Amino acid sequence: MERIVVVGAALAGTRAVQSLHAEGFTGEVVVVGAEDHLPYDRPPLSKKLLTGDLAPEAIALRHELDDTTTWLLGRRAVGLDPVARRLRLADGESLAYDGLVVATGSAARRLPTVPHVPGTFLLRTLDDALALRSELVPGARVAVVGTGFIGTEIASTCRDLGLEVTLLGALPVLHRPMGPLSPAAAERARAYGVQVVEGVTVAGLDVDGCVTGVRLDDGTTVPADVVVVAVGAAPVTDWLAGSGAVLEDGVVCDETLAVLGVDDVVAAGDVARWPHPALGGDLLRVEHWTNAAEQGAAAARRLLHGPGVAAFGPVPSFWTDQFATRIQGVGFPTLGPDVTVVDGDPAGRRFVAEYRRAGRLVGAVVAGSPRALLPYRAELQHLAQAPLLPTAGAA
Numbered sequence: 001m002e003r004i005v006v007v008g009a010a011l012a013g014t015r016a017v018q019s020l021h022a023e024g025f026t027g028e029v030v031v032v033g034a035e036d037h038l039p040y041d042r043p044p045l046s047k048k049l050l051t052g053d054l055a056p057e058a059i060a061l062r063h064e065l066d067d068t069t070t071w072l073l074g075r076r077a078v079g080l081d082p083v084a085r086r087l088r089l090a091d092g093e094s095l096a097y098d099g100l101v102v103a104t105g106s107a108a109r110r111l112p113t114v115p116h117v118p119g120t121f122l123l124r125t126l127d128d129a130l131a132l133r134s135e136l137v138p139g140a141r142v143a144v145v146g147t148g149f150i151g152t153e154i155a156s157t158c159r160d161l162g163l164e165v166t167l168l169g170a171l172p173v174l175h176r177p178m179g180p181l182s183p184a185a186a187e188r189a190r191a192y193g194v195q196v197v198e199g200v201t202v203a204g205l206d207v208d209g210c211v212t213g214v215r216l217d218d219g220t221t222v223p224a225d226v227v228v229v230a231v232g233a234a235p236v237t238d239w240l241a242g243s244g245a246v247l248e249d250g251v252v253c254d255e256t257l258a259v260l261g262v263d264d265v266v267a268a269g270d271v272a273r274w275p276h277p278a279l280g281g282d283l284l285r286v287e288h289w290t291n292a293a294e295q296g297a298a299a300a301r302r303l304l305h306g307p308g309v310a311a312f313g314p315v316p317s318f319w320t321d322q323f324a325t326r327i328q329g330v331g332f333p334t335l336g337p338d339v340t341v342v343d344g345d346p347a348g349r350r351f352v353a354e355y356r357r358a359g360r361l362v363g364a365v366v367a368g369s370p371r372a373l374l375p376y377r378a379e380l381q382h383l384a385q386a387p388l389l390p391t392a393g394a395a
């Protein structure tokens, strides 16, 4: 291969570039990124960058600035012709490639009941975070719609800034990642001073030039000067429509991250959906930092070395910082309905919880206790050798 094009200049794309160089690739690497910024880290956007404790320069990802890597920033890919091996950009230019890495991540979902009026925000990019930060001023009343990781982190950050904040959503707080421990997550948020309203959806906004409140389907209204919609993200695959790449809640890959339906194209990060060895062939898509980093590197190796590389199957892991607590998880807690708290208090700053399915350990979640995670990570490595039964909805 003489030229490899990486689409998406963020974590997975950056790790792919680093891996190409580390594996000895001496051809040309071109990275196409829709944002104007060089690659940066997203986790601080809802945490220390939002409080102002970190400046934008402090969250830059290490990237290769060398003669063989070209960074095309502020440029969006809009189409792929896998027969001619060309990538089409929004400005009409097209780039030839011998191999291509899909690393376009995911984009924040909108809510049809929350129109884009002054005072409403999404949080996915650095520009989103800087815009939101400028509105988190003393006295601002904030409503966060969405009770997942990002919603809870934003609520926590607002409390750190001394703001009044309501966290609301259809699902209980951290319902998907924590399962039966969700009530403890809500308790932790309330203890930090957050108003928590679960089991509601947004019917509409009150607007008087800018937003003044969030109307809920139960007939109540939450007064708010700032509304942040944090209801999850969707994989960015529109630019691959019609290319032949298999698209189904992400870009579908084989077990080595080669994209199905097109040659010499691999995918990594939030956008990639692949059969994880631990799931007996079921497809998985993961929206966590560690997966994007590891998968970017692995996808680049697959592109260079071909189908003989090992299946991609590390044990997934995540962390979240909220309400002065670091919560970390490993494995597939969402697949384990049977939860045992073996240490601490799940509403407190320190606990260890095991998630089991039919008696088998499938995941663990810990808080304030990073070392406690290590034995679980080691034990869960064996899942790839003896997969869980095929299951639905593991991501």
Ligand SMILES: Cc1cc2nc3c(=O)[nH]c(=O)nc-3n(C[C@H](O)[C@H](O)[C@H](O)COP(=O)(O)OP(=O)(O)OC[C@H]3O[C@@H](n4cnc5c(N)ncnc54)[C@H](O)[C@@H]3O)c2cc1C
Pocket: 007, 008, 009, 010, 011, 012, 013, 032, 033, 034, 035, 041, 042, 043, 044, 045, 046, 075, 076, 077, 078, 103, 104, 105, 106, 107, 123, 124, 125, 150, 236, 239, 268, 269, 270, 271, 286, 287, 288, 289, 290, 292, 317, 318, 319, 320, 321
């Ligand atoms: C606010 C926030 C906080 C988070 N906190 C945590 C955390 O605490 N722990 C954790 O494990 N994970 C966290 N995550 C998730 C983690 O950041 C993501 O899993 C990771 O960023 C995924 O990286 P990626 O490179 O796959 O995709 P992305 O980071 O989504 O990057 C994709 C890039 O591709 C670009 N792109 C999209 N379409 C095109 C196109 N057509 N042409 C060119 N470029 C394009 C986008 O502009 C973007 O820059 C957080 C995410 C967010 C948003």
